[in-house]
Amino acid sequence: MSRPAPCPIYTLRGAGAPLNTLHFRCPGGDTPLLFSGSAKGAIHIWNLNSRRAEMVVEGHCGNSVIWVSTLQSGDSLMSQGRDMQVCLWDLKEGRSEAVDSVWTGSVGFCQCSLLETSPSNYLLAFAGSQTEEIKIIEMPSKNPVCTLIPDTKLGMVMSIQLWKPDSGLGPLLFAGYEDGSLLLWDVTQRSELSHVKAHPEPIMCLTFDPRRLRGVSGSCEKKLSSWMLDNQNNIQLQDCVMLVNPGVSQLRIRDDSRLLASAGWDHRVRVFGWKKLQPLAVLQYHTDMVLSLAFSDHQDPRQRLLAAGSKDQRISLWSIYNEQADTG
Template identity: 30%
Template sequence: MACAASQGPAPDPVAVLRAHRAAVHAVAFHTPSNTLLSGDADGELKVWDLVKHRPVFSSRVHTPSAGVLGIGVSSALENKILSQGRDGTVKCWQLTDSSLSRQPILTIKSESYHFCKLAVAGHAAANDEPCEDDRGGVGQVLMAMAGNDTSKIEIWDIASGQSVQLLSPKDSSVGMCMSLHMTLQSERGDPCTVVAGYEDGSVLMWDTRHAAAPLLQTKQHKEPVLSLVLDRQGTGGISGSADGQLTFFSLSYTESLFTPKKKFEGQAGVGDVALRGDDKIVATAGWDHRVWRTGFAFMITDVANRWQF
């Protein structure tokens, strides 16, 4: 992939964690407890000790027919985590002493039976407050997931287990929702921003205070958008598609403007993309069985709130 030309042989892994008996579909770091969470196709979720490199807890959180599709962690959730199955259920678990509660704190039953992973609203930089919805409710932790109508996005309140909003594209021809990212914007009165990648290559963004229509819609990819991530400030991000293209972009909320800054063409699909906490390193997971890790000479300017290359 052009964005991460190799400077030599790949380094050896720090550790290889072996315990799952089925394909691993989801992983997530839980920073407060310094643990790694992993979920597999049989519905097994494991909690790993990153010092001893072995699982310290294992539980079947979803049925083998559903498996673990996604794992949700967020600063807003604190010591709670979410597990998502392909049976339409999302379960909230208490994480204590590197183990999960015996029973889920909450189980959400939706009609979402496909492959789009959930997204949890995390705190933007310098923001320590919960998200506030358009009805003035404070204390919510919000989750986004593709709905029964696969072009629409359901917003759920984790505390109550209730669906609170439905986000719909203006044009259903965008196809299925394939990827989601959700964040809070502290400088804009704590609204939640939801960015979604679609089957036709479109990227849509909503401000949940004005959910009737997307804030913006743009088509930057020729193939389905499989992966999306925003930076900590929510002023820029990266999208990856099935054709291997990786697009770096900036966002302007006041002008409802999506600006592509740099595009890289690869040889295989970009199944996932992640930014390090300081926004200086990006890693992509590709269909070519490789994980690319690279640093880019970019900065986020305080004045323009745009990604500069």
């Protein structure tokens, strides 16, 4: 018999608005934290020991926060809002005013992507003011690196991810567009490496696993599209995973490359084995669209969590498949 669907181990309430983005910071020995960004412009910093918000930052003049992340140093928080700003916050100081900001000019919902290139420098990619434009800058200097614009009309940039291959090549970037196209860009050469039509509808989300050179994308249809890179850096479309209901807000792969989670418009989180895309569980708790997901970065695998944020203004936390069970 299959195991019954699990329940959340606890929930976080009090954000007071839909939860667009989630990000964990769970260093060993320190207080595990969960950062959330809401549709009313608030960033909550949740203490996972007390299960309460220990700080709330009002960062984007009441505009929706669509992305949050921390730098590996642990002291800097970044947030992106629909006020066309990316803000940098110093967590050491406990300050509630941004120490720096970047103007994006983008009114869309494409989340930024961050790639740390050294302990003190990182690349920041974001959708620009033009429909198909992606800008990449070096931080903290804000020096422009490149602007990427496709040769053909693909519509709005919907989803991006920077990554650095082990081969010694410079940074690469995946980008999903409004017409369903998926492109791989060489950031150093400012050139397209590969272009496939992954979906007939806009690519709402994508995620890539550099360990397996494999990724997956979702749209408003009833399927996920998986793809991989060959040794010539060409994107090869692979299997499709059919879903019961249409619409995926976000996709996340756990750091150990064992699990894939999808945030559904049907109020559900679906969990798959990442190796074979085998369905493992359907997590049912929320009463509206699930908008955001994050896997925790606990050093002890037994403590790992999956967080889901919903339009119903709640965050659910789940402990799933943390033992060495076969996840396909």
